[in-house]
Amino acid sequence: MAPLIAPIAKRKNIVIVGAGFGGLAAAQALAEAHADITVIDRRNFHLFQPLLYQVATAALSPADISAPIRSVLRRQANAHVMLDKVTGIDREKRVVLTEGRRAVPFDYLVLATGARHSYFGRDDWAPFAPGIKTLDDATRLRARILLAFERAELETDPAARRALLTFVVIGAGPTGVELAGSIAELARKSVTRDFRSIAPGDMTVVLIEAGPRILPSFRENLAQAAAQSLEEMGVTLRLAQPVTEVTAHTVTISGRVLPAATIIWAAGVKASAAGRWLGAETDRAGRVKVGPDFTTAGEPDIFVIGDTAACVDEGGKALPGVAPAAKQAGAWVGKLIAARLASTREPKPFRYRDKGAMATIGRKSAVVDLGRIRLTGGAGWLLWSAAHVWFLIGFRNRFSVATSWLWSYLTWERGARLITGQEIARARAPDIPIRQQDAA
Amino acid sequence: MAPLIAPIAKRKNIVIVGAGFGGLAAAQALAEAHADITVIDRRNFHLFQPLLYQVATAALSPADISAPIRSVLRRQANAHVMLDKVTGIDREKRVVLTEGRRAVPFDYLVLATGARHSYFGRDDWAPFAPGIKTLDDATRLRARILLAFERAELETDPAARRALLTFVVIGAGPTGVELAGSIAELARKSVTRDFRSIAPGDMTVVLIEAGPRILPSFRENLAQAAAQSLEEMGVTLRLAQPVTEVTAHTVTISGRVLPAATIIWAAGVKASAAGRWLGAETDRAGRVKVGPDFTTAGEPDIFVIGDTAACVDEGGKALPGVAPAAKQAGAWVGKLIAARLASTREPKPFRYRDKGAMATIGRKSAVVDLGRIRLTGGAGWLLWSAAHVWFLIGFRNRFSVATSWLWSYLTWERGARLITGQEIARARAPDIPIRQQDAA
Numbered sequence: 001m002a003p004l005i006a007p008i009a010k011r012k013n014i015v016i017v018g019a020g021f022g023g024l025a026a027a028q029a030l031a032e033a034h035a036d037i038t039v040i041d042r043r044n045f046h047l048f049q050p051l052l053y054q055v056a057t058a059a060l061s062p063a064d065i066s067a068p069i070r071s072v073l074r075r076q077a078n079a080h081v082m083l084d085k086v087t088g089i090d091r092e093k094r095v096v097l098t099e100g101r102r103a104v105p106f107d108y109l110v111l112a113t114g115a116r117h118s119y120f121g122r123d124d125w126a127p128f129a130p131g132i133k134t135l136d137d138a139t140r141l142r143a144r145i146l147l148a149f150e151r152a153e154l155e156t157d158p159a160a161r162r163a164l165l166t167f168v169v170i171g172a173g174p175t176g177v178e179l180a181g182s183i184a185e186l187a188r189k190s191v192t193r194d195f196r197s198i199a200p201g202d203m204t205v206v207l208i209e210a211g212p213r214i215l216p217s218f219r220e221n222l223a224q225a226a227a228q229s230l231e232e233m234g235v236t237l238r239l240a241q242p243v244t245e246v247t248a249h250t251v252t253i254s255g256r257v258l259p260a261a262t263i264i265w266a267a268g269v270k271a272s273a274a275g276r277w278l279g280a281e282t283d284r285a286g287r288v289k290v291g292p293d294f295t296t297a298g299e300p301d302i303f304v305i306g307d308t309a310a311c312v313d314e315g316g317k318a319l320p321g322v323a324p325a326a327k328q329a330g331a332w333v334g335k336l337i338a339a340r341l342a343s344t345r346e347p348k349p350f351r352y353r354d355k356g357a358m359a360t361i362g363r364k365s366a367v368v369d370l371g372r373i374r375l376t377g378g379a380g381w382l383l384w385s386a387a388h389v390w391f392l393i394g395f396r397n398r399f400s401v402a403t404s405w406l407w408s409y410l411t412w413e414r415g416a417r418l419i420t421g422q423e424i425a426r427a428r429a430p431d432i433p434i435r436q437q438d439a440a
Numbered sequence: 441m442a443p444l445i446a447p448i449a450k451r452k453n454i455v456i457v458g459a460g461f462g463g464l465a466a467a468q469a470l471a472e473a474h475a476d477i478t479v480i481d482r483r484n485f486h487l488f489q490p491l492l493y494q495v496a497t498a499a500l501s502p503a504d505i506s507a508p509i510r511s512v513l514r515r516q517a518n519a520h521v522m523l524d525k526v527t528g529i530d531r532e533k534r535v536v537l538t539e540g541r542r543a544v545p546f547d548y549l550v551l552a553t554g555a556r557h558s559y560f561g562r563d564d565w566a567p568f569a570p571g572i573k574t575l576d577d578a579t580r581l582r583a584r585i586l587l588a589f590e591r592a593e594l595e596t597d598p599a600a601r602r603a604l605l606t607f608v609v610i611g612a613g614p615t616g617v618e619l620a621g622s623i624a625e626l627a628r629k630s631v632t633r634d635f636r637s638i639a640p641g642d643m644t645v646v647l648i649e650a651g652p653r654i655l656p657s658f659r660e661n662l663a664q665a666a667a668q669s670l671e672e673m674g675v676t677l678r679l680a681q682p683v684t685e686v687t688a689h690t691v692t693i694s695g696r697v698l699p700a701a702t703i704i705w706a707a708g709v710k711a712s713a714a715g716r717w718l719g720a721e722t723d724r725a726g727r728v729k730v731g732p733d734f735t736t737a738g739e740p741d742i743f744v745i746g747d748t749a750a751c752v753d754e755g756g757k758a759l760p761g762v763a764p765a766a767k768q769a770g771a772w773v774g775k776l777i778a779a780r781l782a783s784t785r786e787p788k789p790f791r792y793r794d795k796g797a798m799a800t801i802g803r804k805s806a807v808v809d810l811g812r813i814r815l816t817g818g819a820g821w822l823l824w825s826a827a828h829v830w831f832l833i834g835f836r837n838r839f840s841v842a843t844s845w846l847w848s849y850l851t852w853e854r855g856a857r858l859i860t861g862q863e864i865a866r867a868r869a870p871d872i873p874i875r876q877q878d879a880a
């Protein structure tokens with residue numbers, strides 16, 4: 001006799017590693033799936049990375065640009081959050097291995113572990129020229145920038161003072177441009193009025209780019225407008241000049257040594273360890289080479305998305321390492337898995353929809369390229385602000401960021417100007433321009 | 441021949457060490473003085489210490505309760521801010537010595553360097569039972585509390601899980617009471633709905649007090665009301681029970697060993713090093729014994745105020761270690777110095793005006809004792825909130841705190857629930873209840 005009811009399929013396990021834009025989009029696309037979803041991240045919060053530079057330059061607080069992962073997924077009953085660090089994947093046993101000595105079983109696996117900085121083989125530069133990828137990076141950089149002003153205020157030697165007031169940003173993609181603009185603004189407007197001995201003209205902000213122009217991913221005329229805005233704000237551009245050496249307190253470009261207390265790296269990224277975990281083929285930047293369905297050869301149930309994947313979509317377009325690309329990939333992969341679980345029709349092949357690019361230059365200007373709509377200056381800034389507030393996850397953050405920005409716009413006040421994580425102000429000795437250990 | 445104009449007196453140097461409530465009040469009282477004021481602090485911000493427990497329990501962000509010292513004194517032209525750590529005082533040469541190898545000359549010196557925790561001779565307990573006096577203390581404690589929940593969520597061993605969900609606060613003064621209430625609230629309302637496996641009943645919050653009752657500085661009936669509110673919120677009170685041992689994961693009281701992953705110290709304070717710098721007589725808590733004019737024997741130009749001084753005013757009243765006392769002392773000393781500089785009439789002898797005391801118990805209740813006005817419950821909470829928002833230095837912070845509180849009141853949302861400064865979630869092994877190194 002045939003059973004009266006069909007046997008109920010065992011709930012499948014879907015593991016998503018990384019709660020960035022890609023990972024969360026995948027989890028949310030699986031909201032209705034009859035499955036157990038486990039989101040593993042080594043931090044307890046989702047970070048709105050595109051605004052990290054505003055934390056580094058004391059315009060926003062860490063809490064403004066982050067949301068606890070548990071809060072984001074609170075109403076999604078099939079989602080579980082695990083705070084742990086993934087150390088490897090056992091493809092045979094179909095488990096994800098963690099530092100907390102767990103083995104998390106999966107039927108489907110989504111790897112969305114992002115990227116770190118790349119120093120192009122010069123990892124010895126890392127302590128001298130930190131980048132910003134995490135909140136801790138940003139608050140450390142904030143302390144470093146603010147301490148440079150504090151030291152300059154008390155410095156009597158002109159050369160040492162000049163070095164303390166020189167800020168060098170290496171790399172003129174969107175992050176580098178936004179950082180340089182934001183530092184110039186912090187320096188010239190909000191900070192100098194707080195210090196008795198620092199005048200706006202004492203400051204130097206240098207943006208270095210190995211390529212021939214800033215914002216290579218933008219149209220030429222928009223990049224031109226951005227370059228002009230930066231120069232009006234007092235940023236010195238050094239284009240087509242690769243950096244040949246970085247030390248604790250100098251940058252060498254074109255054979256010239258530039259003394260600077262604050263050097264920031266915005267030049268390159270390197271994918272996370274996902275490629276190593278899988279033993280998969282990677283590109284030069286360590287990204288896993290995936291097909292247009294985000295899988296690697298022979299593993300139809302393992303997906304790699306976002307900054308940690310090198311993907312060319314069905315239309316032959318290479319996906320850029322930006323939040324919208326990660327989100328679209330995550331949502332598509334989530335829908336694909338949901339369709340397979342429910343045995344319904346799979347989504348159409350993935351095509352990346354380029355919604356355009358934006359970069360802000362200080363508080364009065366931005367360049368926005370949405371294809372048909374191209375804006376520069378104040379109109380660009382307004383659209384940029386609206387878009388960023390809108391995309392911040394969680395209404396509370398939206399509200400808080402909006403009030404912070406409005407306040408800062410109206411008053412030039414910087415709300416988050418705290419040097420934390422530093423028990424002691426390491427005031428420097430007059431004879432050593434910048435102490436070695438400060439860079440550590 | 442006599443000179444046509446009288447010789448102009450050299451501007452005097454006034455050095456204020458510490459930009460807490462006392463130091464800032466002194467600087468501000470000297471706003472009109474014909475003198476150079478140097479405020480030295482090892483941090484670049486003033487901290488609203490009474491609300492630190494709200495940062496530790498993720499209700500407020502660090503920036504909400506701090507203001508850059510330079511911003512606070514921006515409009516005071518005679519005030520200079522120096523970020524440095526004082527290491528000593530040379531009374532002969534009349535200079536303050538700093539870690540940055542500076543020797544800052546003074547004609548008048550105000551020491552307002554505050555206090556740290558005291559473990560009553562058991563400094564070995566410090567790593568296991570941290571207190572909160574600084575922002576870094578508070579964010580570390582926040583990470584510890586939130587990590588305990590994260591670990592409990594994944595824990596399968598019942599005893600280890602119980603220990604992870606046990607929070608012990610040692611000391612039932614205002615800080616201990618406010619901490620215990622705030623943790624109970626964080627746990628029972630905001631956190632448990634984010635975790636799949638933690639129910640409000642799984643949590644234990646224990647408030648331990650060696651004395652016979654909580655809030656010894658409050659009237660008996662108000663303390664009684666506060667105790668009742670705490671118990672209604674689920675806090676277990678252990679009164680008249682001194683702690684005899686603290687380890688990384690246990691507290692021993694009355695011979696019983698209580699396993700707990702989170703132990704917080706709110707029991708005692710110890711004055712800063714000012715007494716040692718001066719070689720002055722100190723009391724048991726390390727506070728400099730000063731006369732009713734805040735000077736020590738033989739040094740009419742050196743003043744010690746706030747938590748680092750033991751002072752009995754003209755009326756015979758001992759000053760408590762609270763913000764209003766420090767503020768009143770700072771303002772009085774500032775006025776005294778200003779009068780001496782201008783050779784005008786000195787202020788009347790100092791008398792401490794006790795404006796009352798407040799303590800909050802969670803978001804729905806507070807005890808307020810203003811002498812004639814005594815409130816408990818919701819009315820107390822409203823007055824408490826209004827007073828704290830009002831006294832926060834700087835309008836921006838007031839605005840931000842007000843919106844944060846309103847938001848949190850309406851939604852039970854906690855805006856600042858981030859585990860920062862922790863690259864990795866140290867997930868614990870099942871066989872070790874709480875790893876030794878977690879306490880470090």
